[in-house]
Amino acid sequence: MGLFKSLFAPKEAKFVEVAPFGARYEVPSGQTMLEAALANGIPFPHNCTVGTCGSCKCKLKAGRVSALSDFGYTLSQQEIAAGFILACQAIPKDPLTQVEVEIQALDAPPPEKFTGKLVDTQTLTHDIVRITVELDRPIKFIAGQYANLKSPNINRARNYSFADAPDREGLASVNFFIRKVPGGAFTEELFAGRLKDIALDVEGPHGAFHLHAGTAPMICIAGGSGLAPLLSLLEAGRQDRVKRPCAFLFGARTQADLYALEQIQAIASSWADKFVLMPVLSHEPADSAWTGARGLVTQFITDAMPGIDWSNAEGYMCGPPGMIDAGIASMTETGMRLDKIFYDKFTDESHISKMP
Ligand SMILES: Cc1cc2nc3c(=O)[nH]c(=O)nc-3n(C[C@H](O)[C@H](O)[C@H](O)COP(=O)(O)OP(=O)(O)OC[C@H]3O[C@@H](n4cnc5c(N)ncnc54)[C@H](O)[C@@H]3O)c2cc1C
Ligand code: FES
Numbered sequence: 001m002g003l004f005k006s007l008f009a010p011k012e013a014k015f016v017e018v019a020p021f022g023a024r025y026e027v028p029s030g031q032t033m034l035e036a037a038l039a040n041g042i043p044f045p046h047n048c049t050v051g052t053c054g055s056c057k058c059k060l061k062a063g064r065v066s067a068l069s070d071f072g073y074t075l076s077q078q079e080i081a082a083g084f085i086l087a088c089q090a091i092p093k094d095p096l097t098q099v100e101v102e103i104q105a106l107d108a109p110p111p112e113k114f115t116g117k118l119v120d121t122q123t124l125t126h127d128i129v130r131i132t133v134e135l136d137r138p139i140k141f142i143a144g145q146y147a148n149l150k151s152p153n154i155n156r157a158r159n160y161s162f163a164d165a166p167d168r169e170g171l172a173s174v175n176f177f178i179r180k181v182p183g184g185a186f187t188e189e190l191f192a193g194r195l196k197d198i199a200l201d202v203e204g205p206h207g208a209f210h211l212h213a214g215t216a217p218m219i220c221i222a223g224g225s226g227l228a229p230l231l232s233l234l235e236a237g238r239q240d241r242v243k244r245p246c247a248f249l250f251g252a253r254t255q256a257d258l259y260a261l262e263q264i265q266a267i268a269s270s271w272a273d274k275f276v277l278m279p280v281l282s283h284e285p286a287d288s289a290w291t292g293a294r295g296l297v298t299q300f301i302t303d304a305m306p307g308i309d310w311s312n313a314e315g316y317m318c319g320p321p322g323m324i325d326a327g328i329a330s331m332t333e334t335g336m337r338l339d340k341i342f343y344d345k346f347t348d349e350s351h352i353s354k355m356p
Pocket of ligand 1: 180187229
């Protein structure tokens with residue numbers, strides 16, 4: 001086709017087929033695969049819509065897509081290599097794109113909207129606080145899940161993991177561990193004390209991070225505020241008398257960045273099987289009195305649990321994206337299976353500017 005003809009030729013329609021819904025829909029120019037799915041009433045799993053939570057993850061079976069933001073920030077290298085994409089960031093390029101959504105087997109309560117009030121803020125480290133939010137009614141969730149929190153001044157909700165073990169009847173007062181992100185809309189407001197006595201929109205539960213049934217040894221890695229969902233999951237495991245060996249690696253920069261150690265110790269001392277707690281410091285001054293592990297937390301996996309059958313072990317990780325990516329690489333190097341590594345990456349909007 002000549003240049004003139006190709007410029008004025010009608011744009012080729014782009015269709016998407018989604019398994020297992022058996023849905024087929026057209027994606028108008030400029031829309032993402034997710035936007036068009038929702039406009040067509042297709043229950044495509046999603047939450048943040050800006051490429052940070054991973055809820056819209058699906059497997060590309062046919063066709064090509066372009067990405068509004070880097071899938072690699074939220075998805076792991078291994079997921080990308082296996083063909084996974086984020087529908088909220090994907091614009092179809094070909095006339096027909098086929099994707100498959102993995103329906104989560106997690107039997108979690110459906111998300112609901114709540115009104116919350118920030119009733120307490122406790123300093124945990126120089127950049128992490130524990131906040132207590134009182135809700136208008138109890139919320140039910142599964143240990144490891146998160147809620148969406150929104151103050152009136154931010155454009156969209158942010159995700160925060162429950163730091164408490166759930167309760168069968170629900171919890172009317174919930175705790176979150178929140179790290180200050182410089183320049184972050186929500187956390188700057190929180191750390192400046194501007195969220196006191198303000199009604200917060202709370203919505204949840206969300207997420208698929210949870211303890212999988214079984215007796216395999218489990219290696220947990222937390223970094224920064226990533227401790228919250230792991231504390232929730234381990235405290236629930238302790239209460240349920242889960243009997244499986246557990247190694248807990250807590251990564252921090254210096255001793256001053258470690259917190260809630262007594263809480264982890266309390267879980268360790270009444271865990272129904274062997275429990276190893278190993279804090280690892282990456283930036284502790286060389287001349288300090290620290291006698292524990294030094295370096296990157298993800299390098300201590302085999303030290304924390306020597307001599308186990310790694311092909312049978314499970315990995316649980318929460319924290320900054322870089323730590324999770326390094327953790328997946330270290331865990332798979334031991335022989336751990338990729339489908340036995342579970343994590344929540346604490347992503348934020350900083351990746352948005354990284355796309356050309
Ligand atoms: C599943 C999940 C669970 C999480 N759980 C927790 C938790 O328990 N505790 C916790 O502390 N965090 C958690 N997070 C992270 C949390 O949701 C927020 O992303 C984080 O607190 C930052 O929010 P913010 O509003 O302060 O920052 P944001 O406003 O999102 O900004 C973050 C950074 O990006 C920059 N930025 C913002 N917009 C742009 C843009 N358009 N272009 C370029 N840069 C930009 C900002 O300057 C800042 O440096 C979780 C995230 C996920 C996905
Ligand atoms: S909805 Fe796509 S990553 Fe959150």
